[in-house]
Amino acid sequence: AIQMTQSPSSLSASVGDRVTITCRASQGIRNDLGWYQQKPGKAPKLLIYSASSLQSGVPSRFSGSGSGTDFTLTVSSLHPEDFATYYCLQNYNYPRTFGQGTKVEIK
Amino acid sequence: EVQLVESGGGLVKPGGSLRLSCAASGFTFNSSTMNWVRQAPGKGLEWLSSISSSSTYIYYADSVKGRFTISRDNAKKSLYLQMNSLRVEDTAVYYCVRVDDFWSNYPLYWGQGTLVTVSS
Numbered sequence: 410a411i412q413m414t415q416s417p418s419s420l421s422a423s424v425g426d427r428v429t430i431t432c433r434a435s436q437g438i439r440n441d442l443g444w445y446q447q448k449p450g451k452a453p454k455l456l457i458y459s460a461s462s463l464q465s466g467v468p469s470r471f472s473g474s475g476s477g478t479d480f481t482l483t484v485s486s487l488h489p490e491d492f493a494t495y496y497c498l499q500n501y502n503y504p505r506t507f508g509q510g511t512k513v514e515i516k
Numbered sequence: 517e518v519q520l521v522e523s524g525g526g527l528v529k530p531g532g533s534l535r536l537s538c539a540a541s542g543f544t545f546n547s548s549t550m551n552w553v554r555q556a557p558g559k560g561l562e563w564l565s566s567i568s569s570s571s572t573y574i575y576y577a578d579s580v581k582g583r584f585t586i587s588r589d590n591a592k593k594s595l596y597l598q599m600n601s602l603r604v605e606d607t608a609v610y611y612c613v614r615v616d617d618f619w620s621n622y623p624l625y626w627g628q629g630t631l632v633t634v635s636s
C-alpha cells in the first residue's frame with residue numbers, strides 16, 4: 410500500500426497567516442491527490458481534488474499543488490473557520506490511503 | 517439532497533460480529549461507487565473498502581481484508597459492511613461515503629457516522 414506522510418502533524422497560526430501543509434507519497438501517484446478538512450465531531454469535507462482542482466463551493470484561499478510524490482495545500486489567509494484538521498488522500502490506486510493529518514490550531 | 521444514514525453500530529465483544537448499514541437517498545445510488553471509511557477516537561481517517569456500482573469491483577484495506585465484507589443492495593439503495601472477528605482496535609466511527617463518479621472521482625458525500633465499540 411502507498412504510504413502518505415503529512416507534515417507537520419500540527420501547527421499554530423493566527424488569523425490572516427499563510428499556511429502550507431505538505432503530503433509525500435511513498436511512490437509516484439501522478440496528480441491523484443485530494444485534500445480534506447475535518448472539524449471536531451463532523452465528517453470530512455473535500456477541498457481539493459486532483460492535486461490542484463478546487464472543489465465547488467470551497468473558498469479560493471485554499472489551493473493545492475504538486476505531482477508525483479510531493480504535494481502541498483496552502484491557505485493564503487487563515488480565517489477563523491479554517492482551524493481544523495487536514496488530511497491528504499491518495500486516489501491513485503487501491504487500497505486508498507490517507508495521511509495522518511495536520512491539526513491547525515489558533516496561536 | 518444527498519443523504520447517507522449509517523446504522524448498526526454499538527458495543528460488541530472482541531471476536532464478535534456486527535453488520536453496518538447505510539441508507540442512501542437524493543442521488544442515483546445504482547450508479548455510484550461507495551466506500552467505508554473509519555476513524556478511531558482521537559485518531560486519523562482510515563479508508564476501509566470500496567464497491568463499484570454493480571458490485572463488480574471490490575477492494576479492501578489490508579487491516580480488514582478477510583474479516584470485513586462490503587456489499588450493496590441497489591434495489592434497497594443500501595450499503596452494508598459485515599464485520600467479523602472484531603478486535604479492540606476496530607473501535608471507531610464508521611462513515612459511509614459516496615464517490616463523485618461523475619466529476620472528480622473522489623469520496624465526496626459522507627454520512628454522519630456510526631460508532632462501533634469493541635470491548636469486553
